[in-house]
Amino acid sequence: MATLNDIGVAAAINILTAFAFFLAFAMLRIQPVNDRVYFPKWYIKGLRSSPLVNGSAFGSKFVNLDLRSYTRFLNWMPAALQMPEPELIDHAGLDSAVYLRIYLLGLKIFGPIALIAFTVTIPVNWSNNTLEHSGLTYSDIDKISISNIPIGSHKFWTHLVLAYCFTFWTCYVLKREYEIVAAMRLHFLASDQRRPDQFTVLVRNVPPYPDESVTDLVQHFFLVNHPHHYLSHQLVYNANKLSELVNEKKKIQNWLDFYQNKYKRNPLKRPSLKTGFLGLWGNRVDAIDFYTSIVERLSRDICGEREKVNSNTKSIMPAAFVSFKTRWGAAVCAQTQQSRNPTTWLTEWAPEPRDVYWENLAIPFVFLTIRRLIAAVAFFFLTFFFMIPIAIVQSLANIESIEKALPFLKPIIEVKFIKSFIQGFLPGIALKIFLLLLPTILMMMSKFEGFISLSALERRSASRYYFFQFINVFLGSIITGTAFQQLNHFIHQSTSQIPKTIGVSIPMKATFFITYIMVDGWAGVAGEILRLKPLIIYHLKNSFLVKTEKDREEAMDPGTVGFNTGEPQIQLYFLLGLVYAVVTPILLPFITVFFALAYVVYRHQIINVYHQEYESAAAFWPDVHVRVVAALIVSQLLLMGLLSTKEASQSTPLLITLPVLTICFHRFCKGRYEPAFVRYPLQEAMMKDTLERAKEANLNLKGFLQNAYIHPVFKSADGSDSESESEWERSPALVATKRTSKRFTPMPSKDGGSLLSLDQVNDECLKP
């Protein structure tokens, strides 16, 4: 077992690693050539143009020669914290701002808890000699944990009282935060300018009717049943094949650009390639001609397919985006049942146009239930049996089989050093690859289930990912066994035994989790800011593909916050913190440091890097809330199990009431705050409608909504790009920009010439 010394060494190593990452980031960041990697958001917002254009000396275009700027290598941290929250919401959207509040929530919960736990439990735990007399091996960590208290001692009352205090504090913070976020959401929706999704409802499962087309059917139905409110509707087409073709063309176009660039740089030799598998064999042809012909063929196919989609009634799905004259009408339609048969004419709020996941709109509604069942079963097997295929791969991927398959590698593999390296490395690699792919697999599952908005997809993936981590990382590390072994174990064990089994092993695993937090939390977060992968890819693309400024813009990959992977990771820390708060409080400072560090890093990234794909107005908060509450209940049950093995059974009734109270708290919060995230109150809708009517009496709402919900492949003329964003999409960004640019100057301006002047910004804004 690890001593405090070991932990100190591990901490030092990880702090140094994190520091190294920060240092590297500080160096790379101020090089103008990396500017688009580290500040893409400003480029996307049009607030910063390429340093290649504005720079003066040639060298300073690529390398920063201002030595002074190297001395202030950590000054991005205060800068990241400077932007006030309302401005952050304007700049990066409510989703991002509320996502940051999850880290703040962690700080608010664990800061005071760490303080109290240290001042109270550590002296109480330390003042015993149980472990010294037990003859067991133990470490300093164990001396300050609950293990050091003798069986049946009255000192357990301290832990009991603390468990109550921590529960009340956590609930208090959770409630306040839910309240604030709900208010922020409502305020955002109220102050937000006109958006098409406020007026639009998605209708699914329009029942088939032989004599009428879908469009007539929808129009008649809503004209009859919402006579004063119906405005227009937009049919949903199954354009999946079309968008496949468009994507295909884009890919080929990239290759064509690559070879054209190559030819331009070296005009003496026309590039050529082999047409076979991966360019390894086949006929050698002229690359530019080859790809040009493919692009032409695809363009023809796209035109044909587009015509087919437009003319063929089979590509019209029995679904439609129905728009209403008022927000009130849309709110009514989205919240009520339309027809006698509750599985037809299903209405729900339309997601924001950016948020729509178009592929899934083409899934017939009847299959959704079946798909959901299949996905649930698949997820169950994935969680509990994922080790089986990995074990098979591991047994296949040994040195002997590699030597057999690729005999020419034999002399290299036989070198002793390499052999042992491969032998140590290979078994782990299959697992590592699986874990890296897991979020993608889960996202595919969610897509299969048929959610129709990106935000819903991410939320579902996040909750599955959390469950997987809970079973396989948290419980798996504590009980050390695969999930299936655990399951088997639990089924054959008495119900009251389960918390005991886990409870007992918890204090013993504290050092493992401390190391985990430092590697995954500290060094991992510091690595996030470095953006190594986007950096490499950007420079590769920049060298080979970029021809115009627009290409360069596309080459930047700002990425997103990544709710489906980021949030479950944070939740794991909430779980660890709450479980260990009473048991081994030494874990808490590590978690607090993680939350603080991650808050600063992600705030910086959200301001400067990540580009928001959609705006769900913090629709994910109920999920965040419920998972923290679940972690709280788990921690209470495990503490109960632990104390019952310590023969402090007189405390059991008091411990049982804790989860009951927590569940009541959850139900209260659900009733009080959740409706703000799923419904739209009529009063609010009416208020906004009235205000709008007063302000803009002659508003052409129909024109405003006309093209909002057209499938993106139909929007642009050639279907290759989202250039022709409709009016509503561009305008909010401009408004936000205006406000931001006046009050907040991003730091890179100090590097000279890389930011537009204020006049330029204003000029930009005045353009239509």
Next chain:
Amino acid sequence: MATLNDIGVAAAINILTAFAFFLAFAMLRIQPVNDRVYFPKWYIKGLRSSPLVNGSAFGSKFVNLDLRSYTRFLNWMPAALQMPEPELIDHAGLDSAVYLRIYLLGLKIFGPIALIAFTVTIPVNWSNNTLEHSGLTYSDIDKISISNIPIGSHKFWTHLVLAYCFTFWTCYVLKREYEIVAAMRLHFLASDQRRPDQFTVLVRNVPPYPDESVTDLVQHFFLVNHPHHYLSHQLVYNANKLSELVNEKKKIQNWLDFYQNKYKRNPLKRPSLKTGFLGLWGNRVDAIDFYTSIVERLSRDICGEREKVNSNTKSIMPAAFVSFKTRWGAAVCAQTQQSRNPTTWLTEWAPEPRDVYWENLAIPFVFLTIRRLIAAVAFFFLTFFFMIPIAIVQSLANIESIEKALPFLKPIIEVKFIKSFIQGFLPGIALKIFLLLLPTILMMMSKFEGFISLSALERRSASRYYFFQFINVFLGSIITGTAFQQLNHFIHQSTSQIPKTIGVSIPMKATFFITYIMVDGWAGVAGEILRLKPLIIYHLKNSFLVKTEKDREEAMDPGTVGFNTGEPQIQLYFLLGLVYAVVTPILLPFITVFFALAYVVYRHQIINVYHQEYESAAAFWPDVHVRVVAALIVSQLLLMGLLSTKEASQSTPLLITLPVLTICFHRFCKGRYEPAFVRYPLQEAMMKDTLERAKEANLNLKGFLQNAYIHPVFKSADGSDSESESEWERSPALVATKRTSKRFTPMPSKDGGSLLSLDQVNDECLKP
């Protein structure tokens, strides 16, 4: 253990008992003097007038002298089955008609199952000698149960296949039935004539506002947020004290009538009474004067209280019945969220005026959550610890303490026969009294929880009663232990062990449950038709209280179907049938007989006796459905436990899929049919609105709704009676009557003079 012979004897006894009840019923029923006890529904509908008025000979007014009618003593059975269902709905309401369908559901499920189980399992079970060779004592019942199959035999596949067949059959019948009932409900709501609850929404938790009264607040809110639909509203007053006074006055009035009648019969002696406790001591006063003075005082109090309620703003609750111009407007308001704060301006469909439980409207909304929590905890303790107070009472109520308390009884008690009788009887009596009071206790709990309609109260009581019976009758009989002992047992047992423990004891308890079914089901149902308690009470009232025809009408106590006690009883039979279908199919015929008998008896009672208190349009069906599904899942789990002890573990995966499939089935039904019971589709609402507008263009809806939701104590002039029913209440009964009277003649017409002639009926109907 009981042999087939024992069962035969028990069956004979119970059949004889049931027969005796039917015979007694047949005798009592045709006596004109009992007419109001056995046909009160016809009196209430105005289709039958008192035989005392119309009879010719004096004797025939009280005793039926037509000997022929005694020979046809079972002819009420075909008569009860004659009335077709649509007419039954007109006559007794949809609730009653659908309630009868629960019995039909039982017949539909268990008829075919019994047939298959008999032809398949009994030969399979019988053809083994396991029990003969086991050396255990066993009975013939066990020989044809699953116990007779050797451990690890392949014959268990038969049972497995049967379990699948039975599950599919049950689900199929359930789905069809759900479909039919949902259609019936929608048809009823659509074809039903105008009712105030279709236009009215109950708004609760109107937020306090210092400058405006509640009535202005409500009006402004709905005028602003539902401008085209709001019509009017009716405030809710806290008139609980007033209705208490009114009830008090009614009770005292009864006593006054009693003494006045007494005095009239014996004018020589003015009746007197003692004013002390129970009339046992105190001053002797003149009874008529005494009660007259109390009635006068109460009348004054009532007037004062009424004025207070009307004038004092504190008696106005922050709730209101808001009426809309159209059904569409009401449907929208009931299904949407009104205000930003989801705990204010809460809207829900108003219950039917008859269905409103006025007392609970006065409960402030904030207390409801707390009340619900308290009720849940109380119910938990009631279910699992109810034996504790009963055990205490039992230990106190022994012969010695009776002798001590009431020494004068000693000589009687000491008689040996009486002593042994009391000793055998006393311990049970406390339990019996508790079980008799249980529905009342549960109903009080539901009232405490604050449900605002009688139908909701009954539904909640029914589900609690069912849970109590499941734990204490079903599990309690199988594991033989109090619920708390079971709970303790289960907590300390492995999860996989629980179904095994129960599963193993199931076949052994078959004979017990057969006896239970015969006593509770056969004889009990036969006893229901006799109506012994109402019979006695009616004759007591008739002798002492009745002065006018109106009094006599009040003296009849038609009773109601009693969903809160009746439905859980039926559900217990569903549970028993499904659990034993595969294990010991000999139980099935007994259950089938119960369902058939109960169907006929309750159909008779519903046609002739029970008076519907409210019409919820079969809102209880989802509860019925979900409880049968739960019984199905319990039966599957127990079969799994049983088979796993029989070492037929290869069947486990197949058995696990059964509950999973059943849960999927339940979710499907919930999605497909439940909305018909909780929501009102806008399409339907719009259709009815349009039709109505076309038919009655100049409808005065405001007048129609004006007094619909006034507290009943305000309706009548003196607040003592519900005589002044508003227009809408009387009209539907008349319509139903007209149609019924033409096509259906209730049998008692044969007894001569006890039914109005058709002309008289029509005359009656033409009266306003």
